[in-house]
Amino acid sequence: MLTLNRNRRDVVVVGGRVAGSAAAMLLARLGHDVVVVDQASFPSDTVSTHSIARSGVVQLRRWGLLDAVLDSGAPAIRQVTFHADGESVSRTVSQKAGVDLVVAPRRYVLDAILATAAQRAGADMRDGVTVTGVRRDRRGRVAGVYGHDRGGAPIDIGARYVIGADGLRSRVARSVGATINEARPPGGATQYAYYAGPWTGMEFFVAERSFAGVFPTHDGQACIWVCSPSADAQAARRTAGSREGAFGELLERSAPELSERLRYARRTSPVQGMLRMPNQVSQASGPGWALVGDAGYHRDAITAHGISDAFRDAELLAAAVDQALGAGREESTALARYQQQRDQALTEIFEITCRLGAYPAVAEFIELQKQLSAAIDKEAAELASWPVPGDRLLATA
């Protein structure tokens, strides 16, 4: 058995994408001994569109990663156009909270940038490792994880804290018995595909029971997506007979003008997506463990806010674990504060997400979009005011 617990680690993070790598990077910058395991290999893609809201861009800038994202070829997006009721309104992304752009990097690029940053900060990154459970000490406290590598060899890692950043179907959450504290009706469907460009700005199309759009990304391509109630997506699949046919049908209904433009564009990927996206908030921590990212809080993709949520909560969690690992070892206070801060931070946008995911009439949908935009700006301003974790240590390194 490969035993990585000879010298027990400070933290083992399960899942190395936006939540896990961000938390690992911040904890390593704070001087902790961190190992990240992921069953996937990197760079690799995951099912997700990838617009990063202003609040997420603020986090990338504060952590010193925004230049790497832009240098990867993800275009800085400075123009956003809303189309509804036959009218189009374009605006320039204003300068707020220190940023004047949004960006939509492909996940295989973004996740690799974060994993590399975590590694540079000193985190030990191990891919191809599947965690199958947590182990506990004699008092029942979580004290590590076990699983196997790609070849099936067993792996056992001891750690003072286990962070589950392993996504919606989190094995860590199930193993520790995390409760779901709030469950709203499941959300809708989001489906997407990539099309060759050129594409200039971000676009949104609002129609009855649907929301569609354009996220310009690498290599002149765009992620074209459509959100709808799950029942509508399922009905379209039944009538069209294929994912691609159903996607075309939904787009035609939601955004005929975009659909017309796509007739002359080359689709460069298959159609992917997810139906019935859960809207739920789970218990965030317990003795020796914590959850971050989709593992602890999942929402309908209609507000495209999961990456930004993961970034915000990774920083809240890193601060809490840093405090718990410190001399005072105020674990229960620090982790309870993490849950309280996370729940307070997510409330407004979660509420808007659930209301948008119920597809109200177009006028109300547009009003909710305005509320979303204000809530994101408020969150971005708040994040921009936080001290950057590990800044002092980096400056003296």
Ligand SMILES: Cc1cc2nc3c(=O)[nH]c(=O)nc-3n(C[C@H](O)[C@H](O)[C@H](O)COP(=O)(O)OP(=O)(O)OC[C@H]3O[C@@H](n4cnc5c(N)ncnc54)[C@H](O)[C@@H]3O)c2cc1C
């Ligand atoms: C269709 C769709 C569109 C979306 N669009 C957007 C958008 O435009 N903007 C936005 O901000 N958000 C969007 N989201 C949400 C966003 O994708 C998620 O919130 C985000 O990926 C969560 O990141 P994470 O790191 O928590 O989890 P994940 O990205 O799910 O990563 C979890 C990692 O854990 C690993 N793992 C899982 N189980 C184990 C195990 N047992 N052992 C070891 N490793 C394990 C996996 O391999 C994976 O690498 C979208 C989601 C969907 C489904």
